[in-house]
Amino acid sequence: MSDTQRRLDDILGVILARRKAKGKLRKLSNTPTNFVDFSSNGYLSLSTNSEIQKTLLSRLQAEVAAPKDSNGSHNSRRSLLGSGGSRLLDGNSPLAESLEDKIASFHGAEAALLFTSAYDANTGLLGSVPQPGDVIVYDELIHASVHDGMRMSRATKRIPFAHSSISEAQRGRTTDSKESGVVSRSKNQGLGHVLRELAKDERVTSCKANVFICVEGLYSMDGDTVLLKEIVETVDRYLPSGNGYIIVDEAHSIGVFGKDGRGLVCQLGLEDRIWARVLGFGKAIGCAGDVVYDFLISGRSEPLRQYLETLIYYTRHQLHALYTRLQPSRKTLYVEETTLKSPIIPILTAAPRSLAEHCQRFGFMVRPIVSPTVPAGSERVRICLHFANTKEQVDELCGIIEVWVKNQMAEVVPQKDTKSLKATEIANKLAKRDKHKPRL
Ligand SMILES: Cc1ncc(COP(=O)(O)O)c(C=O)c1O
Secondary structure, eight states: OOHHHHHHHHHHHHHHHHHHHTTOOOOOOOOOTTSEESSOSOTTOGGGOHHHHHHHHHHHHHHHHSOOOTTSOSTTSOOOSOOOSOIIIIIOOHHHHHHHHHHHHHTTOSOOOOOSSHHHHHHHHHHHSOOTTOEEEEETTOOHHHHHHHHHSOOSEEEEEOTTOSSHHHHHHHHHHHHTTSSOOOSSOOHHHHHHHHTTSHHHHTTSSOEEEEEESBOTTTOOBOOHHHHHHHHHHHOTTSOEEEEEEOTTTTTTSSGGGOOHHHHTTOTTTOSEEEOOSSSTTOSOSHHHHHHHHTTTTHHHHHHHHHHHHHHHHHHHHHHHHHOOOTTTOBOOOOOOOOSEEEEEOSOHHHHHHHHHHTTEEOEEEOTTTSOTTOOEEEEEOOTTOOHHHHHHHHHHHHHHHHHHHHHHSOOGGGGGGOHHHHHHHHHHSOOOOOOO
16 A cells, blocks of 8 residues: 555544544444334335335346347347436436336426436536526525535525524424424524515526525424425515525425325425425335336325324324323423324434434334434434334334333432333343234
């Protein structure tokens, strides 16, 4: 290794050591297959759906069995497995174009453009559309890929607004309701204020500058949905000439909301009011391509989505009941009471790593979410529900969380009955049950 390479290794080593010291070093891991998944974003469990797998297989088999061309070569076969090049050169295909048409028509959009991931879609969209002089206004909790896209963009200004807040009153409400004052009130203004200020700029009022407003359909850390109707009304109000363009990242809301999983924009009937949507294959849709879209379009995902909704109600109810029964301090555990139909349920706690490790010890995969992914003071364990989860698994998870909460409470105020609920007892009970099997 040359001296120059050693220097680079040293620099990277220092950076990694610093991250480790701060507890911010990330590394890849594999979830054991016998764990119950309460963590991934595959909300409809489509990546393990046997019907989709069989359809894909039969398409490949049909292609393999297709006759050779007149020269005895396989050159005329369609490249089902990959593009073989840039779409601008030789990588385009009728398959890719027909999938884009399908996606556009399913979601009620004028057109669709395929990217390799939602990350690429966000960076591609924001890196190319806003022009010098334009402004991007974004929800302060927007995903990192939108931040990367904004960094690549030529827009002159980027302005955050307080999460899901239109007015000053909402700015207070969203934070207060979440965590009893542990989280400080956002330092950012609501969207109404930001747009009102922008509307004073002659370049904006004369439409020389465009304003792009970036939000998510379903926020992946809080599991709350965007107030999209109010956002549309606010943009209309302050940018009446039509140069306010709303972009909704539906990475988490596709599959979960709207008929057959068309997404939140379709559920609200706002297809004509949203300038662009970023949809993702990487979460509820479970896999990329034509086969899964045919599955959605045929309505076969709808029963899965409806089952998921009942599981969401059930889990929220069970977790909130646990919270009200045990009445832990809000630092120990807090579950908000809400009727949200979102499969993402945050359990707020000041000890997210301890709670997540405890659940993992019993074979339940949940993950701690800590600062800076979420604001300091709002650390949590995030529960994500899937079609493959069962009510029995939810009950077991709640039982395990209950043990942890009681143990935490016992550390503060020793209580008699927590002795009978030592973790080993639960472990013995769980050891006796069948291995977890996805209900597919
Ligand atoms: C809101 C949002 N947008 C975009 C992405 C990027 O998605 P992908 O990993 O499919 O590229 C994510 C991923 O976590 C996300 O949560």
